[in-house]
Amino acid sequence: MLAHLFRRTLRPALAMLGVAICAIGHAAAAETAAWPPKLVRIVVPFGAGSTPDIVGRVLADSLQARHPGTSFVVENKPGAAGNIGTDAVAKAAPDGATLGISIPGPLVINQMVFARLPYDPERDITPVTMLTRLPxxxxxxxxxxxxxxxxxxxxxxxxxxxxxxxxxxxxxxxxxxxxxxxxxxxxxxxxxxxxxxxxxxxxxxxxxxxxxxxxxxxxxxxxxxxxxxxxxxSTPERSPFLPDVPTLKESGIDVQSDAWNALIAPRGTPAALVDTINAELRQSLAEPAVIEKLKVQMITPAPSSPDELRKTLADEKALWSGVIRAAGIRIE
Structure with a gap:
């Protein structure tokens, strides 16, 4: 009788324990998404030799060295002040196989300057990480x-x-x-x-x-x-590459124009996948060889979280909206 009662009590408990273990396993798996696939396209919305192109190729080489089973291909899609290449990223599948490197123009400024854009940078783009800054x-x-x-x-x-x-x-x-x-x-x-x-x-x-x-x-x-x-x-602080040159603000003109490059993904890219790609890029940007290659171009690594990049985009929009209105800048 006691054995029968024990079995009746133990079986539901073991079943509940199994469900709990499965749930924990699924949660752990969700924290790290599988990446990269066999082919990763890194779209640069500007021509060869541009700063985003240089950054993209340096990082592609780093990723390729760590993931020899994947091909990391930099694709230049210049035109329309970066809108064409950025639109290609926005309309790609959100599976980590297409990423983009972009700058303030296509991600912030163009939405306030162009009468029409083929994409909405706030709706159709998933921020992944800030990559670099340069003066x-x-x-x-x-x-x-x-x-x-x-x-x-x-x-x-x-x-x-x-x-x-x-x-x-x-x-x-x-x-x-x-x-x-x-x-x-x-x-x-x-x-x-x-x-x-x-x-x-x-x-x-x-x-x-x-x-x-x-x-x-x-x-x-x-x-x-x-x-x-x-x-x-024009950076907020003096540049380490030009330590004797004052900032505009130091010189009596309160203007900050911080140039940067960021990594973006298509809308709908899962958060776990974004976090995995973010971690990969942080690893690349910390490599001494990458730091040295960027230093030659007066570029500094500046990785961020996706949320920090979102805040940067919002801050940039607030920073330039008044300047654009006052100057009457408009592209039809």
């Missing part, structure tokens, strides 16, 4: 005769002044930075867009324009010749 610099031709930001602003505000600045395209971060500087200085500048940083640097050297806000690496090779002068960095 932008306010640079002028030495022939302008401005040795610091105060002297540049004085020339900018002089009666009859019509100084022009170069950008790497309408609605680009380089345009917004210069427009923000002009707005803070209560002055006007003439905008001349160019097809990329090399063209803008050439225009500066020739004296076709009198200023630009460009990635430091695009300007650095010209500094030794003395034709160009960096007046300030």
């Amino acid at each position: 932008n610099v306010l640079v002028v031709p030495t022939s302008l005769g401005a040795s610091n930001v105060a002297e540049f602003v004085a020339k900018l505000k002089a009666p009859g002044s019509s100084l022009a600045y170069a950008s790497i395209g309408a609605g680009s971060l380089s345009q917004l930075c210069m427009e923000a500087i002009a707005q803070r200085a209560d002055a006007k500048l003439v905008h001349i867009p160019y097809a990329g940083s090399p063209n803008a640097v050439t225009a500066l050297i020739r004296g076709d324009v009198q200023a630009a806000c460009l990635p430091a690496i695009s300007v650095a090779p010209q500094l030794a010749s003395g034709t160009l002068k960096i007046l300030a960095v």
